[in-house]
Amino acid sequence: xxxxxxxxxxxxxxxxxxxxxxxxxxxxxxxxxxxxxxxxxxxxxxxxxxxxxxxxxxxxxxxxxxxxxxxxxxxxxxxxxxxxxxxxxxxxxxxxxxxxxxxxxxxxxxxxxxxxxxxxxxxxxxxxxxxxxxxxxxxxxxxxxxx
Amino acid sequence: xxxxxxxxxxxxxxxxxxxxxxxxxxxxxxxxxxxxxxxxxxxxxxxxxxxxxxxxxxxxxxxxxxxxxxxxxxxxxxxxxxxxxxxxxxxxxxxxxxxxxxxxxxxxxxxxxxxxxxxxxxxxxxxxx
Numbered sequence: 001x002x003x004x005x006x007x008x009x010x011x012x013x014x015x016x017x018x019x020x021x022x023x024x025x026x027x028x029x030x031x032x033x034x035x036x037x038x039x040x041x042x043x044x045x046x047x048x049x050x051x052x053x054x055x056x057x058x059x060x061x062x063x064x065x066x067x068x069x070x071x072x073x074x075x076x077x078x079x080x081x082x083x084x085x086x087x088x089x090x091x092x093x094x095x096x097x098x099x100x101x102x103x104x105x106x107x108x109x110x111x112x113x114x115x116x117x118x119x120x121x122x123x124x125x126x127x128x129x130x131x132x133x134x135x136x137x138x139x140x141x142x143x144x145x146x147x
Numbered sequence: 148x149x150x151x152x153x154x155x156x157x158x159x160x161x162x163x164x165x166x167x168x169x170x171x172x173x174x175x176x177x178x179x180x181x182x183x184x185x186x187x188x189x190x191x192x193x194x195x196x197x198x199x200x201x202x203x204x205x206x207x208x209x210x211x212x213x214x215x216x217x218x219x220x221x222x223x224x225x226x227x228x229x230x231x232x233x234x235x236x237x238x239x240x241x242x243x244x245x246x247x248x249x250x251x252x253x254x255x256x257x258x259x260x261x262x263x264x265x266x267x268x269x270x271x272x273x274x275x276x
Contacts, residue, residue: 063236074246091197091205092234098243099228103221105182105246109229112236114195116203147195147205147234 032125033134045134047072050083050107050126052138061115061146068124070107074100080107082127087113089120091147117145165192165237169257169267177247178275187217187255188240189265195233214239216258221271222251233260247271 035045053067072080079102085095098109107126115122119141127133167190174183196211217229217239227243245253254268 087234090234092195092232094232095234096229096231099230101226103224103226103246103248104244106244108184108242108244110242111229111239114193114234114236118203145199146236147197147199 031132033132048128048131048134050124050136052124052136054138054140056140058140058142061117061142061144064113064115066111066113068109070126072107074102074105076102078130080126081129083109084125086123087115087120090116114146115142116147117142166190169255169265171253171255171267171269176274179273180248182244182246184242185245186242189257190238192237193233193235211260213260214257215260217241218256220254221245222249
């Protein structure tokens with residue numbers, strides 16, 4: 001877990017260096033939060049860790065579906081303001097950033113990604129207006145690359 | 148049915164034929180105050196601007212061409228913005244949620260990497276009390 005976290009933080013820093021659009025991605029460890037135990041999340045973590053639904057094996061990397069959802073409340077002063085999708089194995093690391101407002105009611109996003117062939121990890125960073133950025137990940141194996 | 152992959156089969160001249168105005172799909176039943184799923188889709192190619200020169204090795208190729216932003220306006224208020232890279236699929240389908248607090252206009256605005264703007268709008272009406 002510690003190694004994974006360390007690798008992630010380093011990777012966010014690298015992405016921020018290469019991609020201006022990621023300039024807002026924090027590189028300080030205290031700003032990115034990981035669950036202490038992924039197998040048994042606390043209620044607070046359950047609210048803040050984005051759920052990723054996507055296939056473990058993707059045949060066509062030009063069309064890899066992903067669903068990101070969260071149970072976090074969307075109140076005027078406390079809501080999820082954005083969700084970012086990243087894959088550091090890819091030539092194009094940053095896939096997109098979806099900004100939410102309380103008018104969305106719930107955090108839910110379905111889209112399709114282009115992902116290079118081979119094994120990689122898709123990261124989703126959710127930003128809470130009161131509790132910072134939270135990371136979730138999903139390992140995938142892509143048969144035919146889509147980049 | 149598999150989606151058509153426009154990456155290597157079309158040249159630059161045929162791009163306009165691959166573009167169609169966006170569309171919005173709403174659920175059949177909408178009641179006041181409920182959170183609904185909204186689907187926005189548009190026929191538009193996504194070219195990364197990269198060409199593969201070896202496995203996992205890429206070089207710059209033709210210019211990137213893709214939808215880079217989607218904005219959602221509900222009752223003329225900006226509700227969501229989706230900023231995308233070229234690493235999204237052709238003909239993007241994006242589904243998100245929206246609280247149906249009132250009846251009103253729902254507009255989705257797509258902006259392509261060459262700054263062309265494509266809009267779709269519909270009226271959100273309650274079908275149930």
